[in-house]
Amino acid sequence: MQPDTILTANKSLRDNNLHRLLNLIRLNGEISRPTLSTASGLSPATVLALTNKLSERGLIIEKGTANALRGRRPALLALNPADSYAIGLMIREYETVGSIINLHGSIIASLHWNLNLAEQSEHTIVCIGKLVEELISQNQVTCENIIGIGCAVSGYVDSQNGICVDSWQLGWHNFALGPLLSEYLHMPVLVSSNVSCISCYENLFGRGQTYQNFLTVALGRGLGLGIVLNGEMYSGSTGGAGEFGHTVAVVDGRRCECGNRGCLEEYVAHRGIIATYSELLQAGGFSQSEPTLEQLLQSPPDDQMASLALRKAGRLFGAGLANIVNLFNPECIIITGEGIEYGERFFDPTLQMLQEQAFSRLASSLPIILEPWSGYESWTRGAGALVLSQLLFTPAK
Numbered sequence: 494m495q496p497d498t499i500l501t502a503n504k505s506l507r508d509n510n511l512h513r514l515l516n517l518i519r520l521n522g523e524i525s526r527p528t529l530s531t532a533s534g535l536s537p538a539t540v541l542a543l544t545n546k547l548s549e550r551g552l553i554i555e556k557g558t559a560n561a562l563r564g565r566r567p568a569l570l571a572l573n574p575a576d577s578y579a580i581g582l583m584i585r586e587y588e589t590v591g592s593i594i595n596l597h598g599s600i601i602a603s604l605h606w607n608l609n610l611a612e613q614s615e616h617t618i619v620c621i622g623k624l625v626e627e628l629i630s631q632n633q634v635t636c637e638n639i640i641g642i643g644c645a646v647s648g649y650v651d652s653q654n655g656i657c658v659d660s661w662q663l664g665w666h667n668f669a670l671g672p673l674l675s676e677y678l679h680m681p682v683l684v685s686s687n688v689s690c691i692s693c694y695e696n697l698f699g700r701g702q703t704y705q706n707f708l709t710v711a712l713g714r715g716l717g718l719g720i721v722l723n724g725e726m727y728s729g730s731t732g733g734a735g736e737f738g739h740t741v742a743v744v745d746g747r748r749c750e751c752g753n754r755g756c757l758e759e760y761v762a763h764r765g766i767i768a769t770y771s772e773l774l775q776a777g778g779f780s781q782s783e784p785t786l787e788q789l790l791q792s793p794p795d796d797q798m799a800s801l802a803l804r805k806a807g808r809l810f811g812a813g814l815a816n817i818v819n820l821f822n823p824e825c826i827i828i829t830g831e832g833i834e835y836g837e838r839f840f841d842p843t844l845q846m847l848q849e850q851a852f853s854r855l856a857s858s859l860p861i862i863l864e865p866w867s868g869y870e871s872w873t874r875g876a877g878a879l880v881l882s883q884l885l886f887t888p889a890k
């Protein structure tokens with residue numbers, strides 16, 4: 494497959510039609526050319542020419558035939574899961590995981606390396622590049638089969654230019670990850686915040702498929718927000734939208750790693766909830782070393798200090814959700830991340846607070862989906878979905 498012709502940013506009408514047809518095939522699973530023609534508004538001759546092109550490039554296959562009242566039964570077209578792939582990378586300061594993702598958003602293979610990437614240098618680019626090369630060679634895939642590389646990183650990312658503007662966890666500031674890695678690998682490289690990647694996955698393949706306007710909240714080591722408006726990702730004028738974790742929850746509150754005070758993340762993400770638990774233990778005269786998240790989450794239900802810490806954090810999180818509901822009036826909120834493990838001692842107060850604080854009836858029939866967390870695969874398949882979303886499929890729906 495020669496990816497450049499369909500994948501260029503040069504969106505001629507013809508290219509847009511290729512993307513549109515590919516997306517219609519994705520949304521329908523299997524679809525005949527006549528139905529594609531009706532759904533797209535393109536003439537049967539154009540649909541035939543463009544689908545032949547998609548087939549030549551290995552992106553679609555014929556899969557059985559459709560029923561027909563009379564005459565020849567038309568072939569059904571489907572995405573080809575065994576030719577073209579995206580690679581999704583989860584990049585953290587001490588570990589990087591790469592996964593090969595097929596056009597259905599499923600992970601084919603993954604590679605996990607412990608890499609110290611807490612510096613923005615050529616060494617970092619070489620380490621990530623070698624992981625990608627090893628992942629490709631281990632799985633008998635050729636570079637021609639790879640549509641592009643998606644990188645999920647924490648912090649504020651200028652996705653347009655592939656620049657990690659500020660990642661406090663990685664210690665990267667104005668790091669041109671995308672261009673440098675693209676130069677090393679000779680492949681398209683896209684970079685986005687990890688919650689935006691997850692949001693891309695939800696939009697293309699996950700629970701967001703049936704919604705036009707929904708929010709994805711990732712709670713764990715940090716707190717981020719992915720925004721889908723009118724079926725498309727919204728990332729703000731410079732890519733900084735969705736910094737939910739750095740909205741102010743407590744004026745003059747705890748110092749956040751971003752440098753500001755009182756950010757919501759400092760109260761509901763891992764370090765925040767542990768800090769609250771620790772403060773409660775100290776105030777209660779239980780002098781002990783800093784508790785761990787495991788101790789908090791594995792505490793028995795009648796452990797009052799642990800339950801209070803979870804309740805306090807859950808209420809603040811619920812107030813935060815009410816704020817974003819009031820701002821966006823979404824059709825649905827998907828909550829995911831390692832923080833799903835906080836359990837009902839956290840989420841019951843969250844949902845109660847959301848109902849209490851949301852304006853008028855904005856939250857009264859709002860679906861809140863607690864999406865189980867699949868560990869690093871949630872990040873990598875999200876990063877792969879970013880590539881598929883931007884380079885193959887036009888904005889869904």
Ligand SMILES: [Zn+2]
Nearest residue numbers: 739749751756
């Ligand atoms: Zn902050």
